[in-house]
Amino acid sequence: MYNGILPIFKDRGLTSHDVVFKLRKILKTKKVGHTGTLDPEVSGVLPICIGPATKVSDYIMEMGKTYEATVSLGSTTTTEDQTGDVIEQKYILPGEITAENVDLILKQFEGVITQIPPMYSSVKINGKKLYEYARNNEEVERPERQVHVYKIKRTSELRFEDKHCQFDIIVGCGKGTYIRTLATDIGSALQFPAHMSKLTRTQSGGFDIKDSLTLNEIVELHEHESLQEKLFPIEYGLKGLPQIIISEENIKAKILNGQKFEKTMFQQNIDDMVTMVDEDTQKVIAIYEPHPEKQDEIKPKKVFN
Structure with a gap:
C-alpha cells in the first residue's frame, strides 16, 4: 500500500475531486485525499495524501501557497474570473494607467488584508455553500475575513488590447486567500472593473510545480511499480x-x-x-x-x- 504525499499537476478542466477519484481507481485505494481545492479552470500543483499520510493533509493546507495570475482591467464578471458573465465594463486605453500606478497599488495588498469571499465559492453560510445561493440567484451576506499576502509583485509589462489592460502578478499567500477577489480588489483600487483571467498555482504546502506529476505519468510509474519512490514522506508535510x-x-x-x-x-x-x-x-x-x-x-x- 502506498504511503506518502504526491504533488500532482492538475490540468485545467478537472476539479480536485476528479483528481482524487481518478487516483483512487489508478492506485486501487480509497485512502486518497487532496490538500485544498483548485477551481476547475485553475492549473497547477495539488498535493495529494495517500494511505496513512492522509492524517497530515490539514497541516499541509495550513502552509503557504504561491500563484501566478493575470489581472484583466476593463470588465468584471459574476465569478470574478474569465468564466463568468460580464456585469460591468469601463474601457481602458493606453496611457490611462501606467506600470508605476499598478506597482503602487499592489504594495497596498501586502500583509494582512480583508477579503469578502466571492459568491461563486465553496464557503458555507448557514450550512449552504455560496455557489449554491449564486446558482439560485439568491443574495446572502458574506462575512469579511482576514487573509495574509506575503508577497505580491507585477511580473510583466502592461498589455493593452480590445480596450482592456492586462498584466501578470505573482502572489505568495496563506490559507483562504481568493486570488479572484484579489484581482477585482486591485481593479477597484485602480478605479477600474477587473477580473482574474488566468491562474496557475506554482507552490502549495512546500511542494513546487516542477516536482509535480501528471496523471499519465502516475499511471506509468504505478504500472512499473516505481511510484512509491516519487512520494514524499509524511515528515515533509509537517516541516512547517x-x-x-x-x-x-x-x-x-x-x-x-x-x-x-x-x-x-x-x-x-x-x-x-x-x-x-x-x-x-x-x-x-x-x-x-x-x-x-x-x-x-x-x-x-x-x-x-
Whole structure:
C-alpha cells in the first residue's frame, strides 16, 4: 500500500475531486485525499495524501501557497474570473494607467488584508455553500475575513488590447486567500472593473510545480511499480511545524501511548503545535499541542503508530 504525499499537476478542466477519484481507481485505494481545492479552470500543483499520510493533509493546507495570475482591467464578471458573465465594463486605453500606478497599488495588498469571499465559492453560510445561493440567484451576506499576502509583485509589462489592460502578478499567500477577489480588489483600487483571467498555482504546502506529476505519468510509474519512490514522506508535510527530537526510549513509548507531558520536560518553548521526532529514525511519531485547560501541559493531537 502506498504511503506518502504526491504533488500532482492538475490540468485545467478537472476539479480536485476528479483528481482524487481518478487516483483512487489508478492506485486501487480509497485512502486518497487532496490538500485544498483548485477551481476547475485553475492549473497547477495539488498535493495529494495517500494511505496513512492522509492524517497530515490539514497541516499541509495550513502552509503557504504561491500563484501566478493575470489581472484583466476593463470588465468584471459574476465569478470574478474569465468564466463568468460580464456585469460591468469601463474601457481602458493606453496611457490611462501606467506600470508605476499598478506597482503602487499592489504594495497596498501586502500583509494582512480583508477579503469578502466571492459568491461563486465553496464557503458555507448557514450550512449552504455560496455557489449554491449564486446558482439560485439568491443574495446572502458574506462575512469579511482576514487573509495574509506575503508577497505580491507585477511580473510583466502592461498589455493593452480590445480596450482592456492586462498584466501578470505573482502572489505568495496563506490559507483562504481568493486570488479572484484579489484581482477585482486591485481593479477597484485602480478605479477600474477587473477580473482574474488566468491562474496557475506554482507552490502549495512546500511542494513546487516542477516536482509535480501528471496523471499519465502516475499511471506509468504505478504500472512499473516505481511510484512509491516519487512520494514524499509524511515528515515533509509537517516541516512547517517546530520539531522536538526524542532520544530516550521510555519517552518515545509514552508518546506512542498518547501520554500528556509537563512543558518543562522539554527545552523548547511550546506555544503551539510541535512534532515529536524519533532521533534514530527521523520519523515523526506524534503531533503535540498545548493543553487547552492546563497551561503547563501539552497533550497529543495525533499519534503515528
